[in-house]
Amino acid sequence: MTDLQPVVDEIYEALKPRLGEGRVADYIPQLAHVDPKKFGMAVVDVEGRVFRAGDSDEPFSIQSISKVFTLTLALGKHGEAIWNRVGREPSGSSFNSIVQLEHEGGKPRNPFINAGAIAVSDLILAGHTPREAIGEIVRFVRFLADDETIAIDPAVARSEQATGFRNFALANFMRSFGILTHPVEHVLGVYFHQCAIAMTCTQLARSGLFLAAAGHNPITGHLVVSKQRARRINALMLTCGHYDGSGDFAYRVGLPGKSGVGGGILAVAPGKASVAVWAPGLNENGNSLVGSLALEMLANRTGWSVFGQ
């Protein structure tokens, strides 16, 4: 496989004039105070080589990118039975919409919108205290990234808890339909903590490498999931990973990806590489504006689109 460092460097240079574009999430102070001109990028190929640019080793709040990891965990614990509690269709609405829940019996459309990820947190709680469930999630992410330093930012978790009225609404609504089976406070305790995990681009790209490499981590040699499950998680990321901008991301970038309001995106080029980008300014759908551009440039230069050369 080719040396991608020149490609990564070129993208960083090309995007420098655009750093700061978009709107930084401001619903909690910890996100609002991030320097909007930050930019990091890390590509880890399936041979384990790492290519980096910018602030690729500065931790940021991964937020909704954590939904990929908790979905993987829940599939490991409950298998395909999780689809009784959450769907796998694009939502056609924003990340925190409650309308769909009322129209469809409280069952969230997919595990990558807030409601769906909260339902997944409930599944991970089965047989655990919230503390144990949070511990399990963190250990799983460390295992994926092969990095014991990854941790939750407690101030972020507290702020999410203090301001997350909309998520409390979603959770109580699902509870009223029996989609959640644990106390709302417990489920959201897990959810808010998973969103508060802080990672660098390099750590994040390593964590997603199993999805590019047919379910196993070629660096550590660990088998994480079966080939089929890796494909299926990638399919969900492609159709649902960018909220109501998923179609646009597929059209422009052509790779499975999952964004977070912290400005990060994890993208997967099956058989090729795992990629993480970070740029705090968001577009109108809540996805990193410059980060999406970086991935579009990378896909164009490498021909990694899953939709053809």
Place this chain on the structure above:
Amino acid sequence: MTDLQPVVDEIYEALKPRLGEGRVADYIPQLAHVDPKKFGMAVVDVEGRVFRAGDSDEPFSIQSISKVFTLTLALGKHGEAIWNRVGREPSGSSFNSIVQLEHEGGKPRNPFINAGAIAVSDLILAGHTPREAIGEIVRFVRFLADDETIAIDPAVARSEQATGFRNFALANFMRSFGILTHPVEHVLGVYFHQCAIAMTCTQLARSGLFLAAAGHNPITGHLVVSKQRARRINALMLTCGHYDGSGDFAYRVGLPGKSGVGGGILAVAPGKASVAVWAPGLNENGNSLVGSLALEMLANRTGWSVFGQ
């Protein structure tokens, strides 16, 4: 590339006990009277070899699969400007929903739901009479399939026209927002005729081959669209090609595809092959039930999923 005939034969044999499952579309007599146990499959690989099973050379009504061809035509005439009139996001609702139009200013979510395809028909009408526009569509499909015998079934077109109240509603609604610019009767004249094109699985698979082969037809040597455009049409098929079952199709099959209520599905394995299946019984989302199973088996046996080996 390997000989796929044994794979195609095996799938046909395995599915024989399930032929007839699902519900045949009955809103027009021409569809209702089709034998529900019909099954056809044709795979055309990028080297031009054809592998067939069942009723692969019997024509059926391609219905909404035509939306792939008219989208390609409209992109050729108007380029990316078409996205001012139609979006490219999954709809999160059924194929003929009008709710989204009211909430989003009359702009359809994507070119593969009815409203979106009607908007595309309006774009193809620019500068043409309905008759000319219909002629252009038929010539384009014949060119793609390299087969001058492909034709519209006039009885189907007439029936669509006589019963298509919901499509008249969608078209008038968009006209009230200025999304359509030609008389509603003209636009729907074009739309109903494109839906009434009859093709065999073999013809259909050939017609879609340019999407598997980076925009050109390796059999005829014709360049149809650029590489980038082929990728982008594939992306739209994957995120939006199966209405509110698109996420499920991506999860299970992992290939771009477009279904029609006649029971046909066109699927694309980029760099590998174009595939057409036909089985009239539909699932709850209006997609061919047995046809989807056939494609899932094919993807499993060949490893063609775009989401990894």
Place this chain on the structure above:
Amino acid sequence: MTDLQPVVDEIYEALKPRLGEGRVADYIPQLAHVDPKKFGMAVVDVEGRVFRAGDSDEPFSIQSISKVFTLTLALGKHGEAIWNRVGREPSGSSFNSIVQLEHEGGKPRNPFINAGAIAVSDLILAGHTPREAIGEIVRFVRFLADDETIAIDPAVARSEQATGFRNFALANFMRSFGILTHPVEHVLGVYFHQCAIAMTCTQLARSGLFLAAAGHNPITGHLVVSKQRARRINALMLTCGHYDGSGDFAYRVGLPGKSGVGGGILAVAPGKASVAVWAPGLNENGNSLVGSLALEMLANRTGWSVFGQ
């Protein structure tokens, strides 16, 4: 009963500085070209006395106020069976919304939104040609007003027809659910003509007098409907007569009323009087802004609110 002429005069004087407020409907030229400062008011009490102010004898397009008369006609022809085709609940949305129809099987919420009135037109068509049905409606209004000069403005009817895409959408949508049983063009032909009836405030107030007088016209002595039916039509006017501003009108005025986008409002004070006002400028819900104020002042000065002295 007291002489109301001083009250009517006072209201006219008080509102003169506000004439021209609101936004004149401009979707057809015939409405757009009306002088926005027009104002008419006519009160006909149950003893037959008439009190007038302003342009009370200038004809204007009654538009949706006609829905009261066609509902009365349809109840006369079909009785309570009409409620199988149209509901009687407030809609909670704008006058031409289609969302509710999709969620509720094509059955309009009430006979005073566009969709509901179109369904009522379909009921009046039963056994008639469109021309006959239109003739029947005009004759009924002339009978109510005891005035043979009332007529349809043909230019308005033609303009409605030429621009009524949204109504064509509503009608086709209902047709697809079987709520309409006649050809859409016939039903809308009736509907557009009834909306194009031109009347003066005096004529309009006389036409509504039967609703104030327990179902009979105290001037002509004709019995129009039973006491119970008069009450029920009044109830529908109060809960549904001002689209998504019905609650506000009940709160501020406290009388059953029906508005039209031509700027007219017909209001009923049961046991007291029938009132018509006309002022072309509309508020954000599509109801006459100054006309609503005039009725609020009248209700305050007379103590006619149905909700207490």
Place this chain on the structure above:
Amino acid sequence: MTDLQPVVDEIYEALKPRLGEGRVADYIPQLAHVDPKKFGMAVVDVEGRVFRAGDSDEPFSIQSISKVFTLTLALGKHGEAIWNRVGREPSGSSFNSIVQLEHEGGKPRNPFINAGAIAVSDLILAGHTPREAIGEIVRFVRFLADDETIAIDPAVARSEQATGFRNFALANFMRSFGILTHPVEHVLGVYFHQCAIAMTCTQLARSGLFLAAAGHNPITGHLVVSKQRARRINALMLTCGHYDGSGDFAYRVGLPGKSGVGGGILAVAPGKASVAVWAPGLNENGNSLVGSLALEMLANRTGWSVFGQ
């Protein structure tokens, strides 16, 4: 005024065969265990005479009827400014729908659906602890009924709290839009306690008498609200008091009314009387089935409809 005892007796006799019809609310044990054949009725006329039938002196849970009293309280504290936080239009949807809130910026449609009443509870909390606010509500209801024995059923309040996930969802949702300004737990603490007030038909009819008597209580001589405010509260009850069955109630009964899922209805005949009925079985809109019939019979026999004799 005439003696209504024979009318009330006749209604009770006529409805005896239908007692038990409808579906008793079962979301909390205290409601589920009520005898479905209970029936009470009390009419208090504006001269203070009381006419009773059945279980008119057995307390039941007034549930949402309390919304009339808290609205009156909030109007007293904040005046017309409350309409910045809650609308006054019929909702066109069920009592606990959250869809409308998402589409309209978190502002509930009216004070008689759950969301609206919760917003009113927030307004009553201003400057108070929850305990104080609850105390104020109870004292106000006792003052209205002139009866110091009226109290909250603590078991009902606890059950509401333990199972009210949907109300927690509504409250958190509004909190996310800034419609609520106090902690969700405090607001719902007030709301659940007001719903748990237990009253007899006689007490309830006395409490509503001020609405029939132009704002003052003719028995105690207390002035409760102005004439205008009494009319306005009646208008809101008529357009919004029976959730998505308000239009039907206005059509059949023709009186302002407010229902509760405990099976009670408070109705007002302006200038005539205040009426309370109780029958636990509910119709499909959540309103007392037999109670509605009783009021329809009463309105027919007395000619009290606000819409004409």
